[in-house]
Every structure is written in structure tokens, then in C-alpha cells.
Amino acid sequence: MTAANLDIIRATYEGTPEENAKHLRAALAPDTTWTEAAGFPYAGTYTGADEIFANVFKRLATEWVGYKAAVHTYLADGDRVAAFGVYSGAYAKTGKAMSATFAHLYRLRDGKIVTMEQYVDSATVRQALD
Template sequence: MSTGQRTSVDVVQGIYEAVERGDLDEIIAALDEDVEWVEPEGGTYGGTYHGPDEVMENLFTELGGEWKEFEIEQDRFIVDGHTVIALVTHCGIQAESGQRFEAPMADVWEVVNGRVIRFHHYVGSINYVNARTNDGE
């Protein structure tokens, strides 16, 4: 890209890479001040969070200690205007249970002017839940 401007997919890929590295500053820098972040109800981090501070407090500050190993395989991106649908696979070992898991997920991102204004996370596998609860044994 000759302008040096990041695409919406570039922004999303950068966030996934920052999550793997535990780079909270890079994640925060990509979020709009009015971001809406939705995690599945019933899950450990379930809820709707508004603004980068709520996202960090309720999700990322806790998430780092939960996993002994964690990786996000970026499988496919579908773009429609400001919307990026990311089909990804979360892989890792849950620290407390020791359970290894691999679970497909779908994330819907809305990126405007290089900043995330909305995120919705969809969990697609019971393996993710089982790794957290020891039910996978």
C-alpha cells in the first residue's frame, strides 16, 4: 500500500498478534474511545463492555493469567465495508485445568479510521469451555 494507511484487516491482524504477545498497549491503541466489546453471555468474560478501560479491566487483564500457552490461528478474513469477519482458531493450554484445546471462533469487528468501534466474539466449540472446567477429561 503506497499511502502507508493500514487496512481494517491489518488492524485486526495486529490486535490478534498483540494478544498473543500480551501487548496490552497495542491493543488499547487500536480501540476507539467509545468501543463496544461483546463477549458471549455465560462465559467467563461474558458481557458487553464500553470503552477501552472496561475492555481491559474485564477481559485482557484477567485473560493473560488464564492460559499457560495461547495462540490464535488467523484462518480467514471476510471484509464488507467497515466490517471484518475473522474466522480464527484459539489453541492453547488452560493454566488451572491443564487441558489443551483447539476451538474455532468467529469474531466480527467494525473498524473505522483505523480504530475498532465494535467487536463481537462468537465461541464455536465446547472444547473451549471444557478446557476451563476440567469437563474435557
């Protein structure tokens, strides 16, 4: 199951933004909990695809210019997959660019994402907001 879980997560990062969103929505369990780190502009825990897309991805798409989450390393262990990378983009209201390291830890069950926890250098991201 580890290889299949890794493939599921990899498919949410490595295509076009539209492909990634389509793959992510398909991979989310109905009761997925998605936790954005304290200090990050979208901090909080969201449940289900509609909440996750409204409170995280819609905002990323409309509040940032050229926003990207580029993964450089994946690690898989049983039902968990970690993605490590760098966020980049410019905050639309200020025009300030940022680059911040991140880690996302996913837990999957039966081929569906049941939890995601974000770890991020939120101070770097917040500097772009001011």
C-alpha cells in the same frame, strides 16, 4: 478504507502478544463495545479499553497457559472486518487443554474499532475449566 481496516485488525493478531495488545489498545475508540459470546467464560459486553483489557485480556493472560488466538482467514467489507481462527491453550487451574474455533466481527469508524462481537465454540472452552 477496507484495506486500511483490514490492516488495523491484522496488526492485532499477527505479532507478539505485547505487540498485539499495543496495536489493539491504539485501535480502540474510547467508547468501543466488545462483546464476548454467551457461554464463554468472559461473556458480557465491555466498554472502553480499560474494561476490555481488565475483563478479557488480563484474565486470558493470567488464567491460561499458552493461550493463543490464531487467525487463518480475514474478510473485509466496508467498515466491517471478520477474523476466523482457532483458540488454543491450557486452563491453568485444571491443566486441561482446549482448541476452539472462533469468529470475531469488527466494525470500524475513522480507523478505530467501535464494536467487536465474538462467536465461539464455547462448549469446548468450558470443558477445559472443569
